[in-house]
Amino acid sequence: MADGSIGLWTVPLAVLGGAIRxxxxxxxxxxxxxxxxxxxxxxxxxxxxxxxGAMSAYGISYLTGSPWLGVLAAGITGALLGxxxxxxxxxxxxxxxxxxxxxxxxxxxxxxxLGKPLIEPTAPRLPAIDxxxxxxxxxxxxxxxxxxxxxxGVALAPILYWAFRTTRWGLLIRTAGESAxxxxxxxxxxxxxxxxxxxxGGFLAGIGGSFLxxxxxxxxxxxxxxxxxxxxxxxxxxxxxxxxxxxxASLAFGGAAAxxxxxxxxxxxxxxxxxxxxxxxLTLAIMIITCSPKRTLTGAPAELSITR
Amino acid sequence: MTAEAADSTDAVGTVAxxxxxxxxxxxxxxxxxxxxxxxxxxxxxxxxxIFVAMFGKNPLDLYxxxxxxxxxxxxxxxxxxxxxxxxxxxxxxxxxxxxLGMVIIGGEGxxxxxxxxxTSAALALQGLPPFVVQVAMVCAGVIGGGLxxxxxxxxxxxxxxxxxxxxxxxxxxxxxxxxHLVEGLMRDPASLNKPSTREIGAANMIGSIPGTDVxxxxxxxxxxxxxxxxxxxHTVFGFAARVAGGNIRAAKIVGLGVSKLILTVCxxxxxxxxxxxxxxxxxxxxxxxxxLAAGYGFTxxxxxxxxxxxxxxxIPVAILxxxxxxxxxxxQRRLGLPDASVLVLQGIIFVxxxxxxxxxxxxxxxxxxx
Numbered sequence: 001m002a003d004g005s006i007g008l009w010t011v012p013l014a015v016l017g018g019a020i021r022x023x024x025x026x027x028x029x030x031x032x033x034x035x036x037x038x039x040x041x042x043x044x045x046x047x048x049x050x051x052x053g054a055m056s057a058y059g060i061s062y063l064t065g066s067p068w069l070g071v072l073a074a075g076i077t078g079a080l081l082g083x084x085x086x087x088x089x090x091x092x093x094x095x096x097x098x099x100x101x102x103x104x105x106x107x108x109x110x111x112x113x114l115g116k117p118l119i120e121p122t123a124p125r126l127p128a129i130d131x132x133x134x135x136x137x138x139x140x141x142x143x144x145x146x147x148x149x150x151x152x153g154v155a156l157a158p159i160l161y162w163a164f165r166t167t168r169w170g171l172l173i174r175t176a177g178e179s180a181x182x183x184x185x186x187x188x189x190x191x192x193x194x195x196x197x198x199x200x201g202g203f204l205a206g207i208g209g210s211f212l213x214x215x216x217x218x219x220x221x222x223x224x225x226x227x228x229x230x231x232x233x234x235x236x237x238x239x240x241x242x243x244x245x246x247x248x249a250s251l252a253f254g255g256a257a258a259x260x261x262x263x264x265x266x267x268x269x270x271x272x273x274x275x276x277x278x279x280x281x282l283t284l285a286i287m288i289i290t291c292s293p294k295r296t297l298t299g300a301p302a303e304l305s306i307t308r
Numbered sequence: 309m310t311a312e313a314a315d316s317t318d319a320v321g322t323v324a325x326x327x328x329x330x331x332x333x334x335x336x337x338x339x340x341x342x343x344x345x346x347x348x349x350x351x352x353x354x355x356x357x358i359f360v361a362m363f364g365k366n367p368l369d370l371y372x373x374x375x376x377x378x379x380x381x382x383x384x385x386x387x388x389x390x391x392x393x394x395x396x397x398x399x400x401x402x403x404x405x406x407x408l409g410m411v412i413i414g415g416e417g418x419x420x421x422x423x424x425x426x427t428s429a430a431l432a433l434q435g436l437p438p439f440v441v442q443v444a445m446v447c448a449g450v451i452g453g454g455l456x457x458x459x460x461x462x463x464x465x466x467x468x469x470x471x472x473x474x475x476x477x478x479x480x481x482x483x484x485x486x487x488h489l490v491e492g493l494m495r496d497p498a499s500l501n502k503p504s505t506r507e508i509g510a511a512n513m514i515g516s517i518p519g520t521d522v523x524x525x526x527x528x529x530x531x532x533x534x535x536x537x538x539x540x541x542h543t544v545f546g547f548a549a550r551v552a553g554g555n556i557r558a559a560k561i562v563g564l565g566v567s568k569l570i571l572t573v574c575x576x577x578x579x580x581x582x583x584x585x586x587x588x589x590x591x592x593x594x595x596x597x598x599x600l601a602a603g604y605g606f607t608x609x610x611x612x613x614x615x616x617x618x619x620x621x622x623i624p625v626a627i628l629x630x631x632x633x634x635x636x637x638x639x640q641r642r643l644g645l646p647d648a649s650v651l652v653l654q655g656i657i658f659v660x661x662x663x664x665x666x667x668x669x670x671x672x673x674x675x676x677x678x
Contacts, residue, residue: 102659105658106654113646234473273485291469292468
């Protein structure tokens with residue numbers, strides 16, 4: 001199985017390639033969730049948003065022939081699901097965690113329903129930029145075939161970091177997340193801020209989904225996302241609501257998720273399923289290490305129900 | 309999440325008195341608990357009807373086939389009850405920790421681990437009298453599932469890890485362990501297309517309730533739900549759990565052992581879901597394979613929320629949702645709807661039920677959250 005010339009180097013290379021390729025959905029979902037959570041609300045439904053995004057992107061790309069329209073459709077679908085989440089949460093006495101669970105089930109179910117006719121046809125996929133042209137080794141070239149969405153995501157992380165610190169919108173979102181009363185005292189509607197933050201979060205998560213169906217793995221089926229959305233939500237918690245840390249964490253997760261397929265490609269097939277579960281085990285392990293029952297997490301928005 | 313749980317336990321006391329004193333005042337809370345989820349269900353069915361109408365199907369046909377496939381004939385009743393059995397048990401996995409203000413959504417994982425443990429017990433004890441094997445399977449299933457959810461509870465109590473996320477992550481980890489064992493160590497070499505463990509043996513299956521095709525798992529579910537109800541509402545332990553769920557600081561001040569409460573309740577919750585896994589193995593599948601991840605754990609979350617985390621209310625709600633999933637086959641055959649339509653309907657119901665939380669104590673008008 002292994003390529004003779006580079007042998008076991010295939011594994012770290014595939015992990016590196018995976019870190020770039022597999023991390024993109026993690027990155028988009030976690031950045032989106034970061035915005036939502038900074039405004040003081042948690043959206044666990046992004047798992048459903050991811051799957052809906054993947055389905056709608058594939059469908060629109062198939063119907064129109066333009067994968068970029070698919071990406072846009074995925075974003076809009078995600079924003080609509082976000083609006084639904086925020087709309088229900090703004091009713092009195094409704095719990096945002098529970099609504100997230102409901103939308104997780106709803107989004108997945110709806111995507112499977114609408115996506116039934118899309119399993120067979122092939123839709124145009126997103127193009128990749130070949131950054132590995134300088135190398136003769138096919139594995140290196142494969143690892144460095146990078147999608148534009150990844151670059152957008154990477155650029156988005158510092159932009160968000162900057163926006164949270166310095167822009168008016170960033171400040172408003174943080175105020176709503178730290179103290180709803182303060183935001184109200186300033187004359188802003190907390191519900192409106194959170195609605196927008198959840199919609200933007202859903203938009204980004206939808207785009208993350210479009211990457212799944214239009215680039216990697218690059219097809220639509222019902223097993224496309226198994227927990228990437230929820231892993232990304234957990235990732236935000238130990239990235240301490242910091243967009244830059246979200247980027248590093250996503251890369252680490254992409255690498256972990258690529259470990260199983262990478263080992264399989266060199267012939268290590270035993271434990272394939274366990275290696276596939278690596279991102280979940282890693283998430284749990286990091287949460288165990290970094291959380292503490294005695295203090296609230298540093299950087300946690302004070303209004304966030306999940307950390308109280 | 310604590311606010312939600314506090315609502316469900318305290319609302320009986322704090323609900324606004326109805327206009328008509330007397331009957332309504334005494335029973336207004338109970339009426340609300342039936343009326344509001346009922347209205348949410350009707351609303352969800354209406355929206356689902358509009359949804360299928362957009363795909364050119366007649367909603368009236370839909371409702372008829374749903375009723376017919378769920379409760380129309382003795383055959384469909386049996387199908388419904390067979391599906392309700394694991395739903396009652398997985399719903400308890402969410403409802404019991406909810407008394408403590410915890411949102412556990414990992415019933416599916418505990419079900420898989422319970423199934424795996426029960427199968428292992430049965431395979432290890434081949435040759436012993438069936439009754440011994442069955443008792444061992446029940447114990448193994450309950451302990452396996454119980455420890456699995458107790459892990460989430462322990463992580464929450466000792467490490468401050470959010471139990472909603474950890475229990476969901478554990479579902480994926482449980483599925484990976486199951487696939488790993490079923491395709492490796494525990495694989496029956498004869499199972500080629502669908503990797504499975506060896507069969508537990510026909511003699512060790514728990515069989516059907518006499519006169520029906522409904523397996524004994526339904527009785528397990530009923531007993532578990534009633535026991536859970538008694539535990540929560542009629543024992544000191546349950547009272548302590550509800551106090552801790554309402555106000556954790558008050559519970560600590562009066563000297564309740566919160567850690568012990570959390571671990572015990574999580575163990576019982578996971579044990580119920582693990583029992584569901586055992587039932588699915590010992591009454592339906594006869595072996596462990598990936599078929600067990602049929603989503604009972606996730607539907608159980610919806611059952612628990614629709615029943616407002618009340619163990620007794622879980623029984624009729626589980627039968628209702630068992631009926632919805634039982635009618636899925638008929639909807640596919642007669643109306644040509646995709647099999648995921650049941651999931652869509654469940655999702656819509658869930659959304660409506662949660663949105664209806666806003667109505668308690670204030671039927672008639674909605675106010676913006678201050």
